[in-house]
Amino acid sequence: MGDLGLFLALLFFAVLFISQALLLPVAGQKAKHSELTKRLKKAQKKIDEESLSLLHEYYLKEMTPFERQMVKISLFANIKKMIELAGLNVTLGKILGWTVITSFVVTGLSIFTGQFWYVTLALFLCVYVLVYMFIQKKITYRLQKFEEQLPEGLDMIKRVLQAGQPINQAFKEVGDEMPDPIGIEFKKTFNLLNFGYDMRLAILQMVDRTPTISMLAFSSAVILQKETGGNLTENLDKVGKVLRARFKLSRKIRTLSAEARLSSWILVLSPFALYIMTMFINPTHASLLISDPRGIKAVSIGMVSLAIGALWIRRIINIKV
Known part of the structure; x- marks a missing residue:
């Protein structure tokens, strides 16, 4: 039972490595370092402290008293931010509580079934890893959905502005007519x-909730028009065309890199498939790999090599658009 538990734990981490390293989103990746980000930070510095303080109070009003105390700690503040980015309708306290309870239940079951201590530790950590992966997946899906909807939203804003309505009314139309997540954000x-x-403050807050390159481009156009003037309708039309072209190119890159990703899955999972075959053909020989200290050392080195290989392939096929 202990050998099987170790094998399943190693298989889980192998799938974890390649899923995080090789399953690249078409869009929806969070923007980190770019020229647009620098511009928005400069714009944020121009906002007075009183407005930022009022916005912070508005943000805290939406939390429970327990959450207000927890977000004072940076770790819990980051988790709260991740939950908001994922669009999950759950409080910080609930998701932490259920995660802790589940981890202790899994640990208890592992001890009861007589697993090795390192398997028990791995299973305990797996609960937190799975929750993190779930939240990250929801974030990626939500941001990807937002980027898909944004060009259509820009077209709607452009039509409202051409009709002579203010941009506030354009935001209202997008919020009323389009589905989530873009609807709720507007x-x-x-x-x-x-x-x-x-x-500027409202737009920057929107960027904070949907930190994608597409949103940075839209917010830069609005803030630039607010500060220097110009034809916002024409700027949004250009931004919309660029976003559609970017999304089309991202799809093409994903299609062209599909063969490389499939090859990576095969290369990473083939050692486990070979081990399963060996278990049926010669069980005694297979058990030596996870019972003998030299076998454990070889498996550990192999896992590190698999992780490095998966991350290296990601760097090769992950082309920024």
Whole structure:
């Protein structure tokens, strides 16, 4: 039972490595370091402290008293941010509570079935890893969905502006007419503008909730028009065309790299397939790999090599658009 548990734990981590390293999203990746990000940070510095303080109070009002105390710790504040980015309708306390309870239940079952201590430790950590992977997957899906909807939203904003309506009304139309996640985001921005918040502050808050390159491009166009003037309709039309072209190129890159990703899956999983075959053909010989200290050392080195290989392949096929 212990040998089987070790094998399943190693198989799980192998699938974890390649799924995180090789399953690249078409879009929806969080923007980190770019020229647009630097511009927005400069714009944020121009906002007065009083407005930022009011926005922080508005943010805290949506939390429970327990969450307000927890977000004072940076770790829990980051987890809360991840939950918001994922669009999950669950409180920070609930997701932490269920995760802790599940991890202890899994640990208890592992001890009861007589697993090795390192298998028990791996299973305990796996619960947290799986929760993290689930949240990250939801974040990627939500941001990807937002990027797919944004060009259509820009077209709607452009039509409203051409009809002579203010941009506030354009945000309201997008929020009312389009589905989530873009609908709810534009509704929140419209509500902030209705409460009297500055346009730059409301837009930057929207960027914080949907930190994608597409959103950075849209927000830069709006903030630039707010500060220097110009034809916002024409700028949004150009941004929409660029976003559609970018998304089309991302799809093409994913199609062209499909063969490389499939090869990576085969190369990483083939050692486990070979071991399963050996278990049926010669069980005694197969058990030596996870019972003999030299076998454990070889498996450990192999796992590290698999992780390095998967991450290396990711760097090769992950072309930034």
